[in-house]
Amino acid sequence: DKTHRGLSEQLKHHGVYREYVALVHGNIKRDNGTIDAPIGRNQKDRKKMSVTHKNSKEAITHFSVTKRYGKYTLVTLRLETGRTHQIRVHLSYLGNPVVGDPVYSSGKNEFNVKRQLLYAKKLGFQHPSSKNNVEFSCELPEDFKVILERLDKEAES
Numbered sequence: 306d307k308t309h310r311g312l313s314e315q316l317k318h319h320g321v322y323r324e325y326v327a328l329v330h331g332n333i334k335r336d337n338g339t340i341d342a343p344i345g346r347n348q349k350d351r352k353k354m355s356v357t358h359k360n361s362k363e364a365i366t367h368f369s370v371t372k373r374y375g376k377y378t379l380v381t382l383r384l385e386t387g388r389t390h391q392i393r394v395h396l397s398y399l400g401n402p403v404v405g406d407p408v409y410s411s412g413k414n415e416f417n418v419k420r421q422l423l424y425a426k427k428l429g430f431q432h433p434s435s436k437n438n439v440e441f442s443c444e445l446p447e448d449f450k451v452i453l454e455r456l457d458k459e460a461e462s
Contacts, residue, residue: 311433316387322429323384325392328422329401333378337369340395344388353408354390356398364388366395374456392423416452424449
C-alpha cells in the first residue's frame, strides 16, 4: 500500500518521467513543441476522448521530431500529465494520428499492423522506499523497427 500511494502521489504531482515513441501519419512541420489542450469525454461518442473545454482536465504533451519520412513522422513524446488516451488524442488533434490507431485515426494502415505504433520507451521515478531515482528503458519492438527500416530504405531510393 505504501508503494502504491508513493507512486500515485508522484503521478499526481507530475513526478514520473514518461517518454514514448510514435510513428504518425503526415509530416509534423515543427521540430518540437508542446500540445497544451484539455481532454475530456467526446460529446458525440462517450467511448472516446477528445480535446474539449467541456468537463475536461488539463493535458500537456511535449514532442520532438526524430525523423521525417514524407507521409510519416517519427516523434518522441514526453507526458507532463497523464490523461486517458492523451498521446493518441493530442496527435490526432494535431492532424497526425498514430499509425495503426483504430480509434483516433482514419483507419489507413498501409503497414497492416495489428496495433498502434506507439511505444513506452522510458519510465523514471523516485523509488517509494529507497527514495533513489530509478529509470527503465527498452528498445523498440521488432515489428516497429522493421517498419522504420522499410521507411529508411524507401527514403534512400
